[in-house]
Amino acid sequence: MTSILNTARQVLAVEADAVSALIERLDERFERAVEMILACQGRVVITGMGKSGLICQKIASTMASTGTPALFLHPAEGIHGDLGMLMKGDVVIAISNSGETEEISRILPVIKRMGLPLIAMTGNVRSTLGRAGDVTLDISVKEEACPLGLAPTASTTATLAMGDALAVALLERRGFREEDFALFHPGGALGKKLLLRVEDMMHSGSAIPLVRDDTLLKEALFEITSKKLGVTGVTDAEGNLVGVFTDGDLRRRIEGGFDILNAPIGTIMSANPKRILRSNLAAKALQRMEEHSITSLFVFETEESRIPVGIIHIHDLLKAGVA
Template sequence: MNFDAATINAEQVLSLARKTFEIEAAAVLDLVSRIGDEFVQAVGLMAACRGRVVVMGMGKSGHIGRKIAATLASTGTAALFVHPAEASHGDLGMIQASDVVLAISNSGESEELVAILPVLGRLGVALVAITGGPESTLARQARITLDTSVAREACPLNLAPTASTTAQLAMGDALAVALLDARGFREEDFARSHPGGALGRKLLTHVSDVMRSGNAVPKVFAEASFTELMREMSAKGLGAAAVVDSRQQVHGIFTDGDLRRLVEKGVDLRSLTAADVMHVDPRTVGRSALAVEAVALMEQHRINSVLVVDETGRLCGALSTNDLMRAKVI
């Protein structure tokens, strides 16, 4: 079929897009008044499941099912997707009596799904249906049925699964959110299943994971000359240096900003020691603190680096905004 982009009717395109939003929004809102005791029972059944929630669906319902399974798994409910057609050729072995099957079909008559329902029944698997056919074969054989029927599809031909799949997806999300709350799932739990995401980095990354340590930490003794102090700062590239005693207890800090202010005042630096120019009792952070706590401390006090101390207060590291940016904490 040939297509000429120049023939696009902009008003028609926008009208259809807006109509799609309206139809799909209405389909989701209709679910609000439709859920009740059966939804609560479905959540209870899945929450008490000793195995996994096995999500199944054909075609577009299968695509929705994969997303629902992924959402469940990432929010504390052990879940996986099993394709109904593959189930008939061996994958039924993945399903155990302790599992709950969440079967999705708009018509409730998907041939491949209906074909395995008797086997699921013999296994004693609890079956929850998400379907637009409340009187369908799937609904009749399910222990619990969640009605996702829609008045019409957003497709102008009323054929392509659009509003119906949106309703399925919304129902799946509602189940996942309700289960998340029932399990007491917290931000920390979410982070553990998303270690590569922004939230995971914020809630799982500790100061000790990203700090500079050992010889990379710029430090001098209080009696060090100003020249020694500057040499240490330049070599380590932190833009600051800690002033410590023989037990590595922190007494002060000197920064690039402090240097600029001394130069502006015309101070003769050659005869000064680290003790003469340091800021006493500098801001520090514990090595076991979350990296985001270090970020908050630095933002609050408008500083670009912070010293890291251990449980006894001894210097064990240093951290800059650049270090935190490289770790993608900020």
């Protein structure tokens, strides 16, 4: 077992060193690559064979999801017709550790004839690919983690890390925001957290539980039970929200031994209720509820507003998967 763990630790150490070595190599060539992509009027077309091809697909996917239109071109398919997907305005990123991959070398003349900017990522900057690049990024590694030195391991890890560095640098230069990211990830929990807003889920109009502050509690209970949210807001004569009363407040009052059913709710309500804006993300509403250990928030149009336009309940958020 010790031998297995030692092997695993050695693999991780070699791959970590390969990624760390890239940091010292970053220079104006990386900046030029980023500027070249930012100036691109078309798509970023990323191409590579074998294990490098798999890494290309991941880089293309990361770029596409962070605001840089990108796609993967299989070079072997490219020389049999798929080069037709290239168009004026595209930027090509070609990846080969050796820089001499036959399929990559065969599509380089077409890329050059079309006048497409070429970013080369290779472990041999003096190779055919390295010399062909308008910008060449050095992704060489001292050694592979494979003890035979055959299986691409540290080299593919370094390539992926360089691709991530490009994608994140582009993301920041574009001013890409959480909301933009959400547009490309509408499915699943991530999309719900970043896309759903309070106004999409709140109860509004006659569904908002509200009573005047001079309403007797026994009458206010009908509002709490009929709206089925376990709470009612309390307003003044102008409709401004001045407090809340929950079914939990009722239990605590009864346990205190007070005869409160005939008390005006304004005398027993909780003042200064927590609030949320309708434009806020639904995830923020859930965060606020958890922070204050409450189950609902009254919703307002602006920070200055005092008249509620809705109410949102924790059950609505959990049912929608905002968690």
